[in-house]
Amino acid sequence: MPNLMEILHSRIIVFDGAMGTMLQKQGLLNEGCPELLNVEQAEAIKNIHRMYSKAGADIVETNTFGGNRIKLAEFGLENRVAELNAAAVKAAKEGATDGTLVALSVGPTGKMMQPNGPLSFTEAYKVFKEQISAGVKAGADIICIETMSDLGEARAALLAAKDAASKVPVICSMTFQSDGRTLMGTDPATAVITLQSMGADIVGANCSGGPEELRQVIAEMYRVSKVPLLVMPNAGLPVLKGNETVFPLSAQKMGSYAPQLVEAGASLVGSCCGSTPEFTAAIKEAVKNLTPPAPQYQPKTYVTSSTRTVILGSGQPVHIIGERINPTGKKAMSEELRQGSLAKIVQEAVKQVEEGAALLDVNVGLPDIDEPAMLVKAVNTVQRVVNVPLQIDSTNPEAIEEALKAYHGKALVNSVNGKKESLETILPLVKRYGACVLGLCLDDSGIPKKAEDRLKIAQKIVNKAEQYGIPREDILIDCLALTASAQQQEVLETIKAVQLVKEHLGVPTVLGISNVSFGLPNRKLLNRTFLAMALAAGLDAPILNPHDTDMVDTVKAAQVLNCRDIDSKNYIAAYSNQDRTTKPEVDTPKNAADTLYQAVVNGLKDGVIPLVEKVLSEGKTLMTVVDNILVPALNEVGDKYEKGEFFLPQLMQSAEVVQLAFNRLRQELDTNNVNKGTIILATVKGDIHDIGKNIAKVLLENYGYNVVDLGKDVPPEVVVEATRQHQARLVGLSSLMTTTIPNLKETIVQLKAANLDCQVMVGGAVLNQRYADMINADYYARDAQEAVKIASQAL
Amino acid sequence: MNIDKNVVLRYLGYNPGKTNINNSMQEKIDYYISLGLTLLEPNTTYRIFNTVNINSTGVELPEADLILPGKDIVKHLKHSKKVCLVAATIGPQLESKVAELFRQKEYAGGTILDAVGSDAVEKVADQLQDKLKFIAKKQGYHITWRFCSGYGDVPLEINRKLAAAVNAESIGIRVTNTNMLIPRKSILGIVGFNLREETAIPLANKCSYCNATNCPYRNRSDSCAKSNGNITQ
Structure with missing residues (x-):
C-alpha cells in the first residue's frame, strides 16, 4: 500500500x-x-x-x-x-x-x-x-x-x-x-x-x-x-433551475480551477457536493504534472480561541494578559466560586477585554473546591462570552487537562517550571492538546538570584519541551518578578533575565508585573515603572490588571517608543480624542428623613436600617415614617415609572429598600397599624408564568397591604376558599396566555357565585380592558404600579 | 454567545431618551447579564419535513401527522418546499435562580435575570437558525424567519403535537396541559425552506402578527418582549 x-x-x-x-x-x-x-x-x-x-x-x-x-x-x-x-x-x-x-x-x-x-x-x-x-x-x-x-x-x-x-x-x-x-x-x-x-x-x-x-x-x-492542505469544493453554489436546485459548475470548469487551488496552497484536491467521477477525472488531468506547494510556514508563537489568533513575540505588538480571573485576594469572587457561581468571572472577562487585554488568564484555584470541574466550567463560560485566547492557570495537572479538553482553541498553559515532576507531568499535556506553555524560571532550589541562572532554567525547559515534541515557538518564558521590598537587589536581575532569554532562546517573554510592588506604598507607581523597564528590555506579554489604566497606557506608550506600534497608529487612535472632563458632584440630602426618602427613590439598600433608626430617634412616629417618607417616596418612584423615567428594575430596587425599612419598623409596633387591608393574589390554574404577579405582590406589600400569595397554577376553588377565609375584599388574578383565560374566567365565576364581598382585578400580557370586561373582572391592571392604584380605590 | 443589553433593557421597560439609569443600576444589569450567561444550558433540535401540503385552511406535514391551522401559517409557508420544526431552550437553571432571587427578596435582580433569560433563548434559537440557513443553502434553499406557535391565528393548542413532531422532549422541553412550555424559556418554531430568496424575507415587525394591541412594547414600536414565542391575542 x-x-x-x-x-x-x-x-x-x-x-x-x-x-x-x-x-x-x-x-x-x-x-x-x-x-x-x-x-x-x-x-x-x-x-x-x-x-x-x-x-x-x-x-x-x-x-x-x-x-x-x-x-x-x-x-x-x-x-x-x-x-x-x-x-x-x-x-x-x-x-x-x-x-x-x-x-x-x-x-x-x-x-x-x-x-x-x-x-x-x-x-x-x-x-x-x-x-x-x-x-x-x-x-x-x-x-x-x-x-x-x-x-x-x-x-x-x-x-x-x-x-x-x-x-x-x-x-x-x-x-x-x-x-x-x-x-x-x-x-x-x-x-x-x-x-x-x-x-x-x-x-x-x-x-x-x-x-x-x-x-x-x-x-x-x-x-x-x-x-499539507486538502481542498474539496462543491460544484459551485447551488442555483435554482425550474423548481429544482442544481450545482452549476461543470466537471471541466472544476478541472480548470484545480491548478489555481494548488497554487493557493493545496496538495490534495478533490470535490464535494454535486460532483461525479467526471470531476475527478478532470481534476486528475489538470494536476498530473503539478508538484505540491512547499510550506511557507514561519515559526511564530500562535495562541488561539475558536475565532481569533494572537501572535506573541519579537516583531509583534505587546499583548496584555489580563490577570483578574483569579480568586486569590478577592473575597467576593472566592465566595461565588465556592457556591459554584461564575458571574463575577464573566464580568471580569468582559471588562478586561474591553480594557485592552488580548489574552485572559483563568485561575479558579481555591483550597476547598473541585478545581478540575470548576476550571472546566470557568473556561466554558469565559469562552462563551469573550473571543480572546485563554491562559489556563493551575497547579493541578488534572484541572489543566480537563480545561484543555473543554477549550476550543490553542491555549497557553500557565505553567511548567524547571522541576523534574512539573516537566514530566505538564509537558505531555501541552503536547497532547497542542497548546503553548509558559515556563517559569524556578526549580527545586527556588528562583535563582542571578539572571544567568534563570536563563539556565529557561534553557532546560525549552530543551525538555522540544524533547517532548513541542516546537520551540510554542514555549514562552516567565523570568519572575520579585518584590522590591524584600529583594530589591534582584529586581534588575529579572529585567536582565528578560533580555538574556530573548537574546539566547528567542522565545517570547511573559512577566507578572504587580508582584514587584508588594509591601510598598503607591504600588501603582512602582508597577508601571517596572512595567516600562521590562518593556524596554523586550518583554512581549505582561500579565497585569487591565483596570489599571496607567499600566495599559504605559504599554501603549512603550510600544511607540520601542517601535512595536508601527507609525504610532494605535497610540494615535487611543489618545487623539481624549476627553478629560470630570463629572459634577451630586447633591447630598441634609437630614436623615431626606436621606431615607432619597434612598428609596434611588434604590439604595445599604445602610437603610440604621437610617430608619436614626429617623425614629429624631422623634418621628412610625406612621409619619410610613406616610410622610416611605409612601411619598414610593409614589415618586411610581410616577417616574409611569412617565418612563424609571424602568422595572428601579421600581423593584426601591421596593427592596422599602421592604427592609418596613421590616425594621415592624419591630417597633404592631403590624396591624400599617395594614391597609388584605389582598389575595394568584396566577390561575394552568399558568406557570408568575413573574408579573410576584412583582405586583412586592409593590402591594410595600404600600402596606397584607398580601396572601397563593402562588401559580392555582385552582379556582382554592382562590374562593382563601378569599372567604381571609375575608379579603380584593382578589388579583394573573394569566399570561390565551390558553388559561378560560380558567381566569372560571375563577371569577366561582368567586361571584360564592357571594363574597370582594372585587377582582386581573392582569397579564394577553389581557386588556375589553377582555377584562368580557370576563366580568372589576378592574384591569396593566402593570404592578396600576395594581397599587386599584387597591387604593377598592379598599 | 452575546446577551444584548439593549434588548434586556427594553424587556424591562427601558425607554431610550427618557429612562435614567445610574451607575449602580448599570452595574447591576451587567452583573445579572453575567450571571445569566453562567446559568445557560442551551440545547436545540430540529427536524426537516420534505412533504408539505398547503391549502387555504392550513399546512399539513403528513410525515409528522400534523396540521398547522390558520391563515397566518399559510401565509408564512406559502412558498416553502420543505418545513423545518425547531425547538430551543436554555434549560431550567436560570428560571430556578429567578425564583430563588425572589425568595431572597432580590426583586430587581430576579426581574433582570428573567429578562436576560428571555433574550438568551432567542439567541440560542438564532444560533440554530444560522445552522439551518447553512444546511438549507447547501440544498439550494433559503429559510424563512421563525414563526412560533401562538403567533397570529396559530393556536397554542398545537404545542403538544409540535413538540412531539420535533421530539422536543429530547432536549428537555415539556408541554403542560394548558399548552405551556417548561422550561418557560423555551421556543417551538416553524421555519420554511423556500427556493426563491425574495420569498424568504426576514420579519420586520413581529408585532404585526400579534393581537395584543394594548402591549406597551408595541405601543412604543419596540421589539416584542415575549420570550417563548407564545405571543397570543
Whole structure:
C-alpha cells in the first residue's frame, strides 16, 4: 500500500467526489439512513468507489459521513456503529482499484458542543473514537474528519483519531461560509493553527461553496500551515433551475480551477457536493504534472480561541494578559466560586477585554473546591462570552487537562517550571492538546538570584519541551518578578533575565508585573515603572490588571517608543480624542428623613436600617415614617415609572429598600397599624408564568397591604376558599396566555357565585380592558404600579 | 454567545431618551447579564419535513401527522418546499435562580435575570437558525424567519403535537396541559425552506402578527418582549 505522506512530497493527490450525489442519481438516497446502504446496497456503494478510483482518485472516502452513534440514533441504528463502518470500509476496499487508499469519512455529530450546546468534549470524543476504531479495524488507510463547523468538535474527533490509531494519518477538514468563517465563527488560519498543533497530519476545507470561494480559504490557510492542505469544493453554489436546485459548475470548469487551488496552497484536491467521477477525472488531468506547494510556514508563537489568533513575540505588538480571573485576594469572587457561581468571572472577562487585554488568564484555584470541574466550567463560560485566547492557570495537572479538553482553541498553559515532576507531568499535556506553555524560571532550589541562572532554567525547559515534541515557538518564558521590598537587589536581575532569554532562546517573554510592588506604598507607581523597564528590555506579554489604566497606557506608550506600534497608529487612535472632563458632584440630602426618602427613590439598600433608626430617634412616629417618607417616596418612584423615567428594575430596587425599612419598623409596633387591608393574589390554574404577579405582590406589600400569595397554577376553588377565609375584599388574578383565560374566567365565576364581598382585578400580557370586561373582572391592571392604584380605590 | 443589553433593557421597560439609569443600576444589569450567561444550558433540535401540503385552511406535514391551522401559517409557508420544526431552550437553571432571587427578596435582580433569560433563548434559537440557513443553502434553499406557535391565528393548542413532531422532549422541553412550555424559556418554531430568496424575507415587525394591541412594547414600536414565542391575542 502506498504511503500517503511520502507521496505528498512528489505529486498532488486526488481525492474522490461526492457520495451523496451519486447515491441520489441512482435513486438510492431516500429518507433512510445513507450508512445503512453499506450493508443493504453494498454492490452499489462498491460500484461508486470503483467509478471514482477508475476516474483517477488516489483516495476514496467511505460512505460513513453520518456513521457516528449520535447521527445513527436518528434512524434507531445507534447499536450498529461498528457494523456499518466496517461494511463501508470493506465496500471501499473491494470496490476501488488496487493501490487506491481508503479514507474513513468522519462527519460532525450534528449536536452543538459545550458551551453553545449540550455535547461535552468527553462525550464527543467517545462517540468519534467508537466510529474511528471500527473503521480503522476494518482497514481504513486514512481518517478523514470533514465538514466540521465547530473547532471544539473537530478537536475532539482529532484526538479520538490519534488515540484510536496513532499510525494512521488524520485529515481534519472544516467547512466555511460565504463570509470566510465556519458557522461557529472560526477563520481558516485559526483552524489550521489549532488543528496542526494538535497533531492533524493534513488540514483542509471542504464543501463551503465552489472552488472560487475555497481558493481564498486555502490561501489563508497556506500562510500559517506547516502541514499539507486538502481542498474539496462543491460544484459551485447551488442555483435554482425550474423548481429544482442544481450545482452549476461543470466537471471541466472544476478541472480548470484545480491548478489555481494548488497554487493557493493545496496538495490534495478533490470535490464535494454535486460532483461525479467526471470531476475527478478532470481534476486528475489538470494536476498530473503539478508538484505540491512547499510550506511557507514561519515559526511564530500562535495562541488561539475558536475565532481569533494572537501572535506573541519579537516583531509583534505587546499583548496584555489580563490577570483578574483569579480568586486569590478577592473575597467576593472566592465566595461565588465556592457556591459554584461564575458571574463575577464573566464580568471580569468582559471588562478586561474591553480594557485592552488580548489574552485572559483563568485561575479558579481555591483550597476547598473541585478545581478540575470548576476550571472546566470557568473556561466554558469565559469562552462563551469573550473571543480572546485563554491562559489556563493551575497547579493541578488534572484541572489543566480537563480545561484543555473543554477549550476550543490553542491555549497557553500557565505553567511548567524547571522541576523534574512539573516537566514530566505538564509537558505531555501541552503536547497532547497542542497548546503553548509558559515556563517559569524556578526549580527545586527556588528562583535563582542571578539572571544567568534563570536563563539556565529557561534553557532546560525549552530543551525538555522540544524533547517532548513541542516546537520551540510554542514555549514562552516567565523570568519572575520579585518584590522590591524584600529583594530589591534582584529586581534588575529579572529585567536582565528578560533580555538574556530573548537574546539566547528567542522565545517570547511573559512577566507578572504587580508582584514587584508588594509591601510598598503607591504600588501603582512602582508597577508601571517596572512595567516600562521590562518593556524596554523586550518583554512581549505582561500579565497585569487591565483596570489599571496607567499600566495599559504605559504599554501603549512603550510600544511607540520601542517601535512595536508601527507609525504610532494605535497610540494615535487611543489618545487623539481624549476627553478629560470630570463629572459634577451630586447633591447630598441634609437630614436623615431626606436621606431615607432619597434612598428609596434611588434604590439604595445599604445602610437603610440604621437610617430608619436614626429617623425614629429624631422623634418621628412610625406612621409619619410610613406616610410622610416611605409612601411619598414610593409614589415618586411610581410616577417616574409611569412617565418612563424609571424602568422595572428601579421600581423593584426601591421596593427592596422599602421592604427592609418596613421590616425594621415592624419591630417597633404592631403590624396591624400599617395594614391597609388584605389582598389575595394568584396566577390561575394552568399558568406557570408568575413573574408579573410576584412583582405586583412586592409593590402591594410595600404600600402596606397584607398580601396572601397563593402562588401559580392555582385552582379556582382554592382562590374562593382563601378569599372567604381571609375575608379579603380584593382578589388579583394573573394569566399570561390565551390558553388559561378560560380558567381566569372560571375563577371569577366561582368567586361571584360564592357571594363574597370582594372585587377582582386581573392582569397579564394577553389581557386588556375589553377582555377584562368580557370576563366580568372589576378592574384591569396593566402593570404592578396600576395594581397599587386599584387597591387604593377598592379598599 | 452575546446577551444584548439593549434588548434586556427594553424587556424591562427601558425607554431610550427618557429612562435614567445610574451607575449602580448599570452595574447591576451587567452583573445579572453575567450571571445569566453562567446559568445557560442551551440545547436545540430540529427536524426537516420534505412533504408539505398547503391549502387555504392550513399546512399539513403528513410525515409528522400534523396540521398547522390558520391563515397566518399559510401565509408564512406559502412558498416553502420543505418545513423545518425547531425547538430551543436554555434549560431550567436560570428560571430556578429567578425564583430563588425572589425568595431572597432580590426583586430587581430576579426581574433582570428573567429578562436576560428571555433574550438568551432567542439567541440560542438564532444560533440554530444560522445552522439551518447553512444546511438549507447547501440544498439550494433559503429559510424563512421563525414563526412560533401562538403567533397570529396559530393556536397554542398545537404545542403538544409540535413538540412531539420535533421530539422536543429530547432536549428537555415539556408541554403542560394548558399548552405551556417548561422550561418557560423555551421556543417551538416553524421555519420554511423556500427556493426563491425574495420569498424568504426576514420579519420586520413581529408585532404585526400579534393581537395584543394594548402591549406597551408595541405601543412604543419596540421589539416584542415575549420570550417563548407564545405571543397570543
